[in-house]
Amino acid sequence: MTAINAVTSLAVDGNIAVLTVDSPPVNALSAAVRAGILQGIERCTADPAVQGIVLACAGKTFIAGADITEFGKPFVPPGLPEVQAAIENSTKPVVAAIHGTALGGGLEVALVCHYRIAARSARCGLPEVHLGLLPGAGGTQRLPRLVGVEKALEMVAYGTHVPAPEAAEMGLLDALADDATLRADAIAFARRIVEEKRPLRKVRDLDDKISPARGNGELFAAFRKANARRFRGFEAPEASIRCIEAAVELPFDEGLRRERELFQELMAGSQSAAQRYVFFASRQVWNVPDIGADVPSIPVTRVGIVGAGTMGGGIAMNFLNAGMPVTIVETTQQALDRGLRTIRANYDNTMKKGRLSAAEVEARMARLTPTLDLQQLADADLVIEAVFENMEVKKELFGRLDQIVKPGAILATNTSALDVDEIAAATSRPEAVIGLHFFSPANVMKLLEVVRGEKTAKPVVRTSMELARKIGKVAALVGVCPGFVGNRMLAQRQREAQRLALEGALPWDIDRVLYDFGFPMGPFAMSDLAGLDLGWVRERSTGSTLREILCEMDRRGQKTGAGYYDYDAQRNARPSPVVERVIRDFATRQGRTRRAVSDQEILERCVFPMINEGAKILQEGKALRASDIDVIWNNGYGWPVYRGGPMFYADTIGLDKVVRTLRQYEEMLGEEFRPAPLLADLAARGKRFADPK
Template sequence: MTAINPVTTLEIEDGIAVLTLDSPPVNALSATVRAGIRDGVAQASADPAVQGIVLICAGKTFIAGADITEFGKPPVGPALQEVQALIEDAPKPVVAAIHGTALGGGLEVALVCHYRVATRSAKCGLPEVKLGLLPGAGGTQRLPRIVGAARALEMVTSGEHVPAAAAAEMGLVDALTDDAALRADAIAFTRKVIAEGRPLRKVRDLNEKVEAARGQPELFAEFRRANARRFRGFDAPEYNIRCIEAAVNLPFDQGLATERKLFLELMQGTQSAAQRYYFFASRQVWNLPDVPADTPLIPVKRVGIIGAGTMGGGIAMNFLNAGIPVTIVETAQPALERGVRTIRANYDNTARKGRLSAAAVEQRIALLTPTLDLAQLADADLVIEAVFEDMAVKKEVFGKLDKIAKPGAILATNTSALDVNEIAASTSRPESVIGLHFFSPANVMKLLEVVRGDQTSKPVIRTSMELARKIGKIAALVGVCPGFVGNRMLAQRQREAQKLVLEGALPWDVDRVLYQFGFPMGPFAMSDLAGLDLGWTREKSSSSTLREILCEMDRRGQKTGAGYYDYDEKRNAKPSPVVEQIIRDFAARQGKSSRTVSDQEILERCIYPMINEGARILQEGKAIRASDIDVVWVNGYGWPVYRGGPMCYADTIGLDKVLATMKRFEAELGADFKPARLLEDLVAQGKRFADLK
């Protein structure tokens, strides 16, 4: 065995050179890895004793992609295209032996090998679109030559990971094997290629499948139409489509030039920068500076949930999905039965869509124990309260829990805004109390705000974070303050949206601007979807807000066919002249005169105060990092990932611009726009939120 460099070895076995990459954790295509492949293939190609070459990886995976830490930095080492050309033009057959994942640049390397052998558990994909990019090393030109244009379009625009069996069926890999036999079978396959005199097959020369799509522009037009909603706002999917069009309609080298040009445009754009920022933010969020990685974990083998309503049932499903038994408690049998029926219905719907087997549904339901007896939670390792959002009610529940729960159990509240410290004070063990703020619907939404109280112990914090990972959530650790991070910032946007409609903007104007910015829907459309009567009662209604007036008129949102908007029988929304007049009359009674409000003002007044509040949150230490705030907003509130999150967006447009606009609004509109001290300090220092450590 010969060491080519620190991460690459070459071993010759009866005429077959086995080039092994070993660069943990995922054999990313760093400069060292690229150099190792180049030098190893060159050495094997020049050795007369070598008849064929197997490229294989040690560890848990094949090459899982580019080393994105090199993005935006001066190039070092050989370019990937240079390495690929050496493989593709090798005078001896080169076979890629794939296990784990061959993703992005990893699959692009495999595509320049003459043949590919994969384990049955392997997966292949080109996920660059998720970073706002396209495969920049020939992936968009070679992939359709193997799998066809239609399949390539779906793969490059979704970034999906294709299982090995499907990859073999579409011709992406040539043979399948078991994990333990990969090395031996790849060598045997290479010998078979040599013995049968098979050609050194270059994917770039396989034109049959792209020629079949040539002259069919409707293929691409229909794909764009069918996916318009999914691709809305994103640049990268369209650029990927153009590359596949180039593969179909242009000679290979011209298509490659098109791919390179479009890749560089994306790489230099703000969307990819934001999506790459978010990629690292979503990993950094798990790093807790004051909670060491060796902090003991509390075993959680059984979970108790108090409340079987929408939130409680959704929370329960997360743990059932992870194979953790759940005891769910209600105060009345009808409510309990209704909650269990809803859980069952959710699972049955998933099964009908083919995403869950009937057996899997029964396994999950079998883990659920419904009860009216709070004492049944005595053996739970974690108890989550999901009752009405009222401090007195929650304190009463925790007082009872304190007497029932076993020593060491984690006591969690699902409050979305209330003081976790006050709740913890109603127990004799505040160190065991933590906030676990799930977002509705809890069985779907990815975000979990983990709210540490002043006395919450480090084992409780670390256990909560690791449990979030186990149930498939992305968790952000935040501190106690009204609304925590997400809702505290949302309140700024909601306040300004309501003020804007009294000054002359209409609900559909505000919604349109925020929708065009990239949100799934604006605040008024969202209110109609959720129901305007959440927390409203006719007995206490005083016609003091637009929402109260609409509820009093039974305009309570989509469910009643009217809210801020009018709805048809299919719940399609249209602006309501009735609501427009209600707004005009309400504003006049308050002495407000109507004016023209520009789209720019709507956007700045809704977004900039959120950024300013994020600065206050950082200033107060209620979030660890600016990037944690962005993770909250992308995962919990639909902030477009191609804008990175509110704090990333602020860095992108310039903190000096945000500060100047806030000062102008403060002078014109009052103290709601007073800039945070941290924002002023960062501008004075010429720094960004990303510079905070």
């Protein structure tokens, strides 16, 4: 084996050269990797003893994509197109040997090889859309020529990873190999190509898979229509579709130019900047500065859940899905049976959609032990309470758990807003207590706020973060404060939405503005979905808020067919003249004179106070980083990823503008809008939340 540079090497097996990339951790297409491949191809082309070339990778994966750390930095040659041209125009057949993943630029390199063989466990994809981009190195032009237009549209616009057997079936791969024999099989495959004198097949020259779509605009229109909701607000999917249209209708080189133009437009745009920011923020969120490798984790093999309601059952499913046995406790048989039925129904629905087999459902249910006896949690390594959101109830429960659960176990509360330190004080081991705030439905929502108490031990924090990853959650470490991070900020938006409704905007106006901003639904539609009667008790209702009045009218949301909106039998919403009248009458009784409220004011008053609250949270140290706040809002509250997150959005529009606008509303509406000191200071110094401290 001969080293070409620090990350590539060349070995010869008879008449076949194996060019190997070894650039941990994922063989990304850095400048060194590009240079090594180019030099390797040139050497092989010049060597008369070499008749075929295998392009392979060491480590756990084939080239997994571009080196996104180079984005925005000065260009270092050679460029990827130059490398691809050398491969594609090689006078000797080049075979890509794929294992692990061939993603983005990695797959685009494989597409310029003359043939492709992959391990059966490999996956291929063009996921650039998740970074607000499209494949910029010929992917949108070559892929449809191999797999057809329909499959190419799905792979590029969805950014999906396709398993190797499926990729071979659709024509993306020429052969499959066992994982253990991929290298040997790739060499043998290349040797057969040479012996059989197969043509140097250039994907760019293929036409049979795209010609049926030529002139068929209806195909693309149907794809757009079918995915209108999925693609709403995003620029990259539409640009990807336009590129594949170009692949069908234009000569290859013209299509390539169109792809490059659209790629560069996206790269320079705000959406890709936001989505790339989210990509890095989603990795940074796992980093807890004071929890180093020297902090031990606590083995967790058995989990206990107290409460089998919607939240407790959903939490239990996360651990059952991860292969962990769970004991779930309720106070009555009726409540326990109801909880078990809900868990079973959730699994059955998943099975009907083809995502689980009947055997897998039974295996997961078999890991669940239902009981009415709290003593059954004595041997649990982790106990999570999911009971009524009442401090006294939770303190009483934790006092009992303290007497039952073995020493060394973690005691976690799922509270969404209560003081974790006060709950911990009800035990003799506050160092073992932590908040694990799951979001509803807990078996679906990705976010988990890990709430670190004043006395929570470091091993408990580390273990909680590791468990979050194990059960497929995105965890953000937060501090103890009312509402923690997400709900504390949400309360600001909810307050202003209610005030705006009384001042002149109607619920559907407010919802429309936030929906158009990119949220999946506005605050009033969200309230109807959750149920207006959450926490409402008729006997204690005073009719002092719109919500109470509507609940007293039995307008409790979608489940009753009426809330802020009216609903038909299919739960389709329409503005309610009844609610409009209730709002106007309520405003009159309060002595308010309603006025016209602009869309701009609605957006500013709903979003800017959230940003301001985020600044207070950072100043108090209740979140480690501004980017953690954004991760919370991306994964728990539907903040549009193409706007980055509330703190990134503030940086984008300028902190000086946010402060200036808040001060205008402070003068008009009161001190709730007073800029946080941190926000005001950063704005005065021309800084951003994203800037180093």
